Amino acid sequence: xxxxxxxxxxxxxxxxxxxxxxxxxxxxxxxxxxxxxxxxxxxxxxxxxxxxxxxxxxxxxxxxxxxxxxxxxxxxxxxxxxxxxxxxxxxxxxxxxxxxxxxxxxxxxxxxxxxxxxxxxxxxxxxxxxxxxxxxxxxxxxxxxxxxxxxxxxxxxxxxxxxxxxxxxxxxxxxxxxxxxxxxxxxxxxxxxxx
Amino acid sequence: xxxxxxxxxxxxxxxxxxxxxxxxxxxxxxxxxxxxxxxxxxxxxxxxxxxxxxxxxxxxxxxxxxxxxxxxxxxxxxxxxxxxxxxxxxxxxxxxxxxxxxxxxxxxxxxxxxxxxxxxxxxxxxxxxxxxxxxxxxxxxxxxxxxxxxxxxxxxxxxxxxxxxxxxxx
Numbered sequence: 001x002x003x004x005x006x007x008x009x010x011x012x013x014x015x016x017x018x019x020x021x022x023x024x025x026x027x028x029x030x031x032x033x034x035x036x037x038x039x040x041x042x043x044x045x046x047x048x049x050x051x052x053x054x055x056x057x058x059x060x061x062x063x064x065x066x067x068x069x070x071x072x073x074x075x076x077x078x079x080x081x082x083x084x085x086x087x088x089x090x091x092x093x094x095x096x097x098x099x100x101x102x103x104x105x106x107x108x109x110x111x112x113x114x115x116x117x118x119x120x121x122x123x124x125x126x127x128x129x130x131x132x133x134x135x136x137x138x139x140x141x142x143x144x145x146x147x148x149x150x151x152x153x154x155x156x157x158x159x160x161x162x163x164x165x166x167x168x169x170x171x172x173x174x175x176x177x178x179x180x181x182x183x184x185x186x187x188x189x190x191x192x193x194x195x
Numbered sequence: 196x197x198x199x200x201x202x203x204x205x206x207x208x209x210x211x212x213x214x215x216x217x218x219x220x221x222x223x224x225x226x227x228x229x230x231x232x233x234x235x236x237x238x239x240x241x242x243x244x245x246x247x248x249x250x251x252x253x254x255x256x257x258x259x260x261x262x263x264x265x266x267x268x269x270x271x272x273x274x275x276x277x278x279x280x281x282x283x284x285x286x287x288x289x290x291x292x293x294x295x296x297x298x299x300x301x302x303x304x305x306x307x308x309x310x311x312x313x314x315x316x317x318x319x320x321x322x323x324x325x326x327x328x329x330x331x332x333x334x335x336x337x338x339x340x341x342x343x344x345x346x347x348x349x350x351x352x353x354x355x356x357x358x359x360x361x362x363x364x365x
Contacts, residue, residue: 001200001201001233002200002201003200003201003202003203003231003233003235003237004200004202004203004352005208005237006202006203006204006205006208007203007204007205007208007209008208008238011352012231012235014233014234014235042247042249043247043249043250045253047257056261057257059234059250059253059254059257061250061253064363065362065363067352067355067363068351068352068354068355069351070352072363075234075235077234087264088264090264091257091261091263091264092260094232094233095231095232095234097200177364181360181364184360184363184364185357185360188355188359189355189360191200191352191355192355194200194352195352195353
């Protein structure tokens with residue numbers, strides 16, 4: 001849930017990157033971190049295993065600028081994608097303002113994508129959220145890989161409601177900031193609605 | 196939808212800040228700070244110059260969330276106090292409703308003193324937070340049902356345009 005502080009004139013919002021294991025959630029954050037002006041970002045924290053798989057979460061605070069005289073801060077989190085870390089995923093969804101679902105475009109990962117999307121919906125429901133009412137964006141990552149299936153096919157499997165989606169190659173950057181911008185926009189519009 | 200977002204106005208913010216200052220002084224602490232359960236720092240007092248308080252806030256919330264998960268597995272509601280002991284610095288974490296009070300201290304203080312002072316502060320902070328939550332409820336309630344509550348300023352966010360958002364991304 002957003003935190004609005006009238007005293008320090010700040011708005012804080014929590015964005016969560018969700019998706020199956022190895023789909024590129026951490027890579028998204030790493031690219032954003034790399035390309036963001038040092039004045040606008042805090043330290044990126046990764047709670048990962050020795051083999052660099054996310055164990056609990058990655059965290060990246062971004063302060064992008066001002067809106068109506070309020071400093072807008074986004075706190076970006078990833079969840080651990082591996083199936084058995086479900087308890088951790090639930091915890092990280094607490095207080096979420098917007099969700100980015102990062103899908104792995106490779107044909108062989110289609111089933112994992114679908115499973116993770118169902119898991120997202122279920123875990124949100126347990127926290128009292130409805131995915132259809134939350135700011136939500138889908139990113140089709142790994143578009144450069146030879147076994148990537150068509151965007152139409154991905155949309156059919158993962159995006160029946162037609163939420164905004166972006167094609168991405170997270171290590172090189174295409175699609176990363178487009179995704180971030182869209183989810184940020186939706187979250188801020190949500191704050192406007194609640195005002 | 197779950198809990199509404201937290202909205203903090205000047206008056207309550209000052210009260211919270213004053214209580215954290217009092218605790219900081221009376222517990223001989225290095226730093227005292229308050230974090231939303233979602234990981235957002237509310238305010239920090241003390242030797243914060245060389246401290247990454249944003250990251251600390253996020254990790255504190257992660258810590259509380261993880262131990263809360265453990266508590267539920269054991270059939271407990273929550274573990275309301277956590278204590279981490281280091282060679283030089285120690286961290287005392289306590290739950291105050293939907294926020295978390297953190298005290299960092301070294302050998303100039305002691306766990307006993309910190310626990311004692313924290314107990315008192317938790318009571319005071321709970322009252323202030325209660326007031327804030329009531330205000331959020333009132334703000335959400337239809338006009339006329341707010342009772343004797345004071346008027347809050349009109350939200351500046353009702354005027355946000357797409358242009359404002361585009362500017363954030365240069």
